Structure formats: structure tokens, C-alpha cells
Amino acid sequence: MTAAPLTIAVTGLNATDNPGPGVGVIRALRAHPDFQGRIVGLAYDSLDPGIYAHDLVDDVFLMPYPSQGLAAFSTRLAEVHGRVPFDVVIPTLDAEIPTFIDLEPQLRTLGIGSFLPSQELFDLRSKAHLAHLGEIANINTPATRVxxxxxxxxxxxxxxxxxxxxxxxxxxxxxxxxxxxxxxxxxxxxxxxxxxxxxxxGVDGDEIDVVAVGDGEGGMVGAVPMRKRLLTDKGKGWAGIAIRDPEIEELSRRYFAATKWRGPCEIEMMRSQSGELHLLEINPRFPAWCYLSAGAGMNLPWAVAQLAAGRDVAPMHEYEVGKMFVRISLDQIVSLSDFESIAATGELHRCTPGDAS
Amino acid sequence: MTIPQKLRDLAISETGFLFDPYTGSTFSANEPGLTVLEGLREGLGVADIATRLRESFDVPAAADVERDVGEFVHLLRRSGLVPEEFTA
CATH class of the missing domain: 3.30.1490 (Dna Ligase; domain 1)
Structure with a gap:
């Protein structure tokens, strides 16, 4: 039996040269063979490039920045839900995750699912607590001072x-x-x-990044490690390749077992020249390169959408090692009416609101 | 000879393109290099690999093929494709 189509709200449409993860998440969702739903983009700026990706996003709404307060954010989310009811939301930006954690009970009453860590866990993985995190998960961390x-x-x-x-x-x-x-x-x-x-x-060596999802009970839903092959001048990965190393997988599992992390994350680690793995950072959301997980056959954004909708997802183990991503920068042609719609009304629709097919 | 797991897992294409799945690093090898790699993966020692090279390629009589195989293994060590302690 096919599950009902989901309307999925995704943030982080700022696909700039230092891209937010939203476009990657949406591409992964749409790439899944069972996807039949609708994508609602939640943007913070009328020139966020993902707004104008007409083949990716069905509806877009401008949101107030979380720094404008919980009340403003929550009111706008309820308005958006009133215009285009969505089933789940996948926030993708560090600065907004605490707001979505705070709003989780309220969202639940509106029938909106999410799959996020607790505030306590969110704080534990912060850079300031990295050493403590390393201790409880038995993972090497570089010397860190707050x-x-x-x-x-x-x-x-x-x-x-x-x-x-x-x-x-x-x-x-x-x-x-x-x-x-x-x-x-x-x-x-x-x-x-x-x-x-x-x-x-600093730790000299090779940086390895892992896109992973924790089930909230100490287990790992899935993980795809990646080595960057090309960096921008900001140090962001412009090309990368999926790798498999049992030690990286074991470290990732230890992290989830020790923290019971719930939701997506990016585990950044460094393999030193002597071969030891050091945990550098945990980002509490999907990385911008998460579409590689779908491309390599382990669609983690899709898994999070299912989990947020309260559906079961079996742990995933297989992905294609050696699958690469190479980012591209291109110019989208945008009609003035689309820009006018988002700038003047704060929303843009590519099909009739309420038509969820 | 114990064949290192990394050597077993190394992806080798017919064109000589090598992919290390542990690190994501890629390399290129020429035909003699591929012959050495295949020999190592079969568990052959330096002498047997050198014999195979002499049989497969037009090798000058004075060439020190054993030494060349040793240098290739050193290159594999330096590239992290076999452990430091590995010897053929």
C-alpha cells in the first residue's frame, strides 16, 4: 500500500556560494520514487535563490527571522499552514533549529510533524561543549577553549x-x-x-564529513561519509566523493549511541596524519551537500520526512561508494511577476493552494 | 603473504584508474603498475611479480625489475594504499 502524499515544508533556500541546505533537501525528497507530494519553501529573503527554482518548490512563503521572536515566527508559521496545510517541516539552518524545537508541541497540535533533537541535546553538540561530547561518546576532540x-x-x-x-x-x-x-x-x-x-x-590531516540521521533512541538510521575533493575560497565543499571506512561508521554510531541524537546532522571529523579520527564539530541539520546521500542510494532527507510524519524507517546500510557530487553555479531566469509576488505579498504559488497532488 | 584489506578493497578499473574507498583518493596506474597491483592482490611476492612483468612486457635484460616492484610498493605505502609495515 502506498503511503499518503506528504506536503513538506523546508527552510534554507539560500542556495548561494555558501549554500543553505534547503535546495539539497528538496532535490533529495523529489528524487525519491515514492514522492508524490508538495513542497513548501520557507524563505527569509526575497532573493533566496531556491524561491525561484520552479521545478523544485510549489509554494514559497517569506518568514520573519527567528531573531524577531518566537511569537512572530509561530504566528507566521500558523498563517502559512492556514494557506497551504503541510504535514511535516524540515528546518535546515542552525540558527532556527532552537525555534523549531520550542515550537514542536505547538506544531504537533496543528498536525505538523518534525524530527528534531531536544534543546538539551542541541546544546550538548554546540562547539562550546565539544570536549564534553567527546568524553561521553569516547571520541577524540581537538583541544578547545570557550x-x-x-x-x-x-x-x-x-x-x-x-x-x-x-x-x-x-x-x-x-x-x-x-x-x-x-x-x-x-x-x-x-x-x-x-x-x-x-x-x-588545528589538526593536520584529511577532513571527512558525514551526513547522518539519528533515531532518537541511540540508533543510526543511516550515514554517508564524504571526502571533499574541491573547496571554495570559503572552505566549502564544491565537489566531494562518498567513501566507506569502518572506523568512520563506528565513530558515527558511537556518537548516536552516546547522545541519542534525534534527526539529521553533519558530523565533521579530521583524520590526522597518524591516522586517528578527531571529532571537529556536529552541525545540527542536514549539510548543503545532502543530495549526495540520495544520489548514492541512501536518501536521508526522505527518511527524515517519513520519520517526521510518524512513519517507520528501517536502518539503512547500503550506498554507492565513489558516487560524487560536483556543484554548479548557474543563473536562473525569473519573471518579474514572481519577484513581485514574493516581495509584495510574501508568498509565491506555482499551483493552487490546497491542491496537494 | 597477508593481503591488506585496503588493497583488497581498492577499486581498480581496466583503464588504470584507482579509487581508495576509505579516503576518496584517486590515482592512475600504467599497465606495469596494474600488473604489480594484480600480483599483490593475488598474494604474489616480489620475485613472482617481477617474473610476470618480464613475461608481459618488453623488459631490457639489464633492468632491475625486483627493485622497481619494491619502489612501486613504497609508493603504495606513501599513498596510504597499503599499511606502513606491508612488504611484498
Missing amino acids: IADPNDLRQLEGKLEYPFWVKGAYYGATEVHDVHEAIAAYHQMVAKWGVPVIAQA
Whole structure:
């Protein structure tokens, strides 16, 4: 028996040169052979490129930034749901995940499912708690210090060797070679992302990123590790290849077993030149390259949509090793009426609202 | 000789394109290189691989084929395709 089609809301349509994951998630959902539903895009800016991907997104609504408060966000979500009722929502941006966690009970009463970690778990995987996370999951982590005052950086002399990384609370990482660079990077991160800022020892080696989903009970629904083959000047992966390494899989399993993480995440790790794996970071959402999971035969966004809808998903093990992604940048041609619709009314529809087929 | 798991798992195409599934690294090998890799995966030692190379290719009589095989194995070690302690 075929399950009922789902209307799925997805955020993160900012497919720029530092792309949000929304477009990758939507492409994966649409690539699944059982997909018959409708995609609602939730955007924050009228020029988010994913808004204009007409073959991907059926309806788009502009949202207030989560920083404008829970009430404004929740009111707008309820409005959107009133216009185009959606069954599940997949948030994809770090800064909005706490808002969706807060709203989970309210969304449930509206009949909207999501598959997210608790706030406690969300905090545990933050960069500031990486060392603690490493301890409870028995995973190596680079030496990390939480910096709340630029003078703290002066105290690191002799404790953290240069060069090290100064990282923002949500995004951003700058390699620094002396205390002056470190303080400058601190102020840049605070201006952009607020406190705390993290100072983290560098690990030389190969970075490996894993897109994975935890079932919330300590199990791993599935995971696809990827090695970047081409980077942008911002260090973002522009090409990558699916790999398989039992040690990476084991580390990922340990993470889920120790935390009981619920939902998608990206596990960033480094294999040092001596061969040890070090956990660098856990991103609490799908990475922008998550379409590779679908391309390699393990469609993790689809799995999350099913889980968010309360459907069972069996653990997935198989994917095609060696499958690659190579990103492309292209210009979409947009009609003025589409831009007018999103800019003037905050919404854009490519089929009649309410027509869920 | 124990054949390392990484060597067993190495994807080798007929064109000499090599893919290490553990790291995502890719390499190219020429025909003699492929012959050495195939020999190693069959568990052959240096002498047997050198014999196979002499039989398969037009090798000058003075060539030190055993040494060339040793250098190729060293290259595999350096590329992480066999463990550091691996010897053929």
C-alpha cells in the first residue's frame, strides 16, 4: 500500500556560494520514487535563490527571522499552514533549529510533524561543549577553549599552539597565527554570531564529513561519509566523493549511541596524519551537500520526512561508494511577476493552494 | 603473504584508474603498475611479480625489475594504499 502524499515544508533556500541546505533537501525528497507530494519553501529573503527554482518548490512563503521572536515566527508559521496545510517541516539552518524545537508541541497540535533533537541535546553538540561530547561518546576532540572575552585569548599562550582556529557560535572559522589575528577574528565572530567564540587546536590531516540521521533512541538510521575533493575560497565543499571506512561508521554510531541524537546532522571529523579520527564539530541539520546521500542510494532527507510524519524507517546500510557530487553555479531566469509576488505579498504559488497532488 | 584489506578493497578499473574507498583518493596506474597491483592482490611476492612483468612486457635484460616492484610498493605505502609495515 502506498503511503499518503506528504506536503513538506523546508527552510534554507539560500542556495548561494555558501549554500543553505534547503535546495539539497528538496532535490533529495523529489528524487525519491515514492514522492508524490508538495513542497513548501520557507524563505527569509526575497532573493533566496531556491524561491525561484520552479521545478523544485510549489509554494514559497517569506518568514520573519527567528531573531524577531518566537511569537512572530509561530504566528507566521500558523498563517502559512492556514494557506497551504503541510504535514511535516524540515528546518535546515542552525540558527532556527532552537525555534523549531520550542515550537514542536505547538506544531504537533496543528498536525505538523518534525524530527528534531531536544534543546538539551542541541546544546550538548554546540562547539562550546565539544570536549564534553567527546568524553561521553569516547571520541577524540581537538583541544578547545570557550572564549567570552578577547583577553582570554592572551591567556592561551602556551596552552594552545598557533596556528589554531577561532570559530563562531554557529558558523565561521578563521585560522589565526598570533594573538593579534586571534583577537581580530574574535571580534569578527562576535559581530556576526555573538558569543561565545571557540578557540580550537588545528589538526593536520584529511577532513571527512558525514551526513547522518539519528533515531532518537541511540540508533543510526543511516550515514554517508564524504571526502571533499574541491573547496571554495570559503572552505566549502564544491565537489566531494562518498567513501566507506569502518572506523568512520563506528565513530558515527558511537556518537548516536552516546547522545541519542534525534534527526539529521553533519558530523565533521579530521583524520590526522597518524591516522586517528578527531571529532571537529556536529552541525545540527542536514549539510548543503545532502543530495549526495540520495544520489548514492541512501536518501536521508526522505527518511527524515517519513520519520517526521510518524512513519517507520528501517536502518539503512547500503550506498554507492565513489558516487560524487560536483556543484554548479548557474543563473536562473525569473519573471518579474514572481519577484513581485514574493516581495509584495510574501508568498509565491506555482499551483493552487490546497491542491496537494 | 597477508593481503591488506585496503588493497583488497581498492577499486581498480581496466583503464588504470584507482579509487581508495576509505579516503576518496584517486590515482592512475600504467599497465606495469596494474600488473604489480594484480600480483599483490593475488598474494604474489616480489620475485613472482617481477617474473610476470618480464613475461608481459618488453623488459631490457639489464633492468632491475625486483627493485622497481619494491619502489612501486613504497609508493603504495606513501599513498596510504597499503599499511606502513606491508612488504611484498
